[in-house]
Each structure stands twice: as structure tokens, then as C-alpha cells.
Amino acid sequence: MGITRNSAKCLNCGDHIESTHRHDFQVCECWTTSDKWFDNWCQTHPEATEREKQIWCDNNLLGISVDGGKHYIKRGFRGGAGIEETSEFSDE
């Protein structure tokens, strides 16, 4: 069975992302947005410890990722974001 489309939809932000080649790591909109929140938070909390940063990430980072293109299906999750699989496969 081959992969003809490696894609998924994030149920948190609604973004639909697709990985088109082996090392094509793609993330959804809320992943990117929450990364920016984190950068902002770090700038406004320069005294934050690694542990405090980790707690912030655990509580606030969101999103899904897809990777692997037509070679393999790989997914990442942050913050319990839901995922809807939209990948397609051939019978060969």
C-alpha cells in the first residue's frame, strides 16, 4: 500500500496541512501562532527558569504537525489538539 497523499486537518484551528516529500515537516496555523506567543512570553519574562518555560509550553502550545511525504506518515501533537486524517493511499 502506497501513500498518495500525506495530510491532516487540525481540529483546533481548522488548518489543512500536507507533507509532500520525505523531510517536509509542516505545522498548522495554531502551532505557528503559539510558538510566537512563546517567543513573546520569553521576552517579557527574561527571568523565567527552564521549568517555568516548560510549564508554560505544556499549558499553551497547540497544534499538529505532519511529516514524511509519500514515504511514511508521521504526526506530532501539542496541547491535545485534535486531528482529522485526510491522507490517501493506493492499493498497490
Ligand SMILES: [Zn+2]
Ligand atoms: Zn492548528
